[in-house]
Amino acid sequence: MRIELGEIEAAISSYPGISQSVVVCREHQMIESGGATAPQKYLVGYYVSSNGSSLVERDVKRFLQSKLPEYMIHVRLVRIEKIPVTINGKLDTKLLPRIELSKSSNEYVVPRDEVETKLCNIWSELLRIPAEHVGIKDDSFSLGGDSLMTTKLSFMITSTFKRNISGATVFKHKTIESLSHFICNEYDEAEDIEHLGAPYREATVSFSQERLLFIDEFENGTPAYNIAINSELSNNVDRDTLKHSLRSVLSRHRALRTLLPIRGKDSLRLQHVLDEQVAQSIFPIYEYVVRNAQELDELLIKHIEACFLSR
DSSP: OOOOHHHHHHHHHTSTTEEEEEEEEEEEOOEETTEEOOOEEEEEEEEEESSSOOOOHHHHHHHHHTTSOGGGSOSEEEEOSSOOBOTTSOBOGGGSOOOOTTSOSSOOOOOOSHHHHHHHHHHHHHHTSOGGGOOTTOBTTTTTOOHHHHHHHHHHHHHHHTSOOOHHHHHHSOBHHHHHHIIIIIOOGGGGOOOTTSOOOOEEOOHHHHHHHHHHHHTTSOOTTOOOOOOOOOTTOOHHHHHHHHHHHHHHOGGGGEEOOEETTTTEEEEEEOOHHHHHHHSOOOOOOOSSHHHHHHHHHHHHTOOOTTO
């Protein structure tokens, strides 16, 4: 996803009480048990107040949510007296104050019950910050988290509370207070259970699928998005067990049994999930005997370059 800093700056500057703003991308180095991870990038918005007073960060973020997509909303907001510039009139980022992600800009509110305490401890463990710096009004993004950490949070929360808390739920309920309320009062276990035997209705293709279909048709078939995996197995592998395992994967995952046919007078592309038995009958597992490495390479290239997306 492309982030336009100028667009974010314009949105911040349109907030009542802000006369100027600038947004910069910073890097934060996190240390985990296995060593330092790759630097994590985050956004910081600096603003000049019209009346010289600080604004409530939560109010500004709520305002920005009505103007920008979620991923473009800054992590932290900092008031400065003026925008620093070099002698050439360009932004001097070296003079912008640094912030410490482990310390929230919100007023610290202690956890009030066992659920909130456990959530604070999870935030603390994952973000590598002291638990006393994590309040129930804080969210993981303001403390340096990102979308990848949302997935990890989902897994840790699910393991702790024995409830299937999805990444989408964590993203929707960003603060510990909100997520605690969801776990205690709104969680419906039935909603999280996928009924694999339930009938699947055809649905129109997603925007991402539409884009790939367009590219495939424009190129008259392209293997550009094929992902090939070649594995060398030992001679004592049970072939029947291997075939059974591959067919089990095909039956288990609907995405692997989904075709994109054209339906109706409007020629709409739809997602059609094949029945397990039908899918098994039309997706064979091939076995070849080759005499040398060249023949093996030719076979691999043949299958890797197969174009099947819109056929």
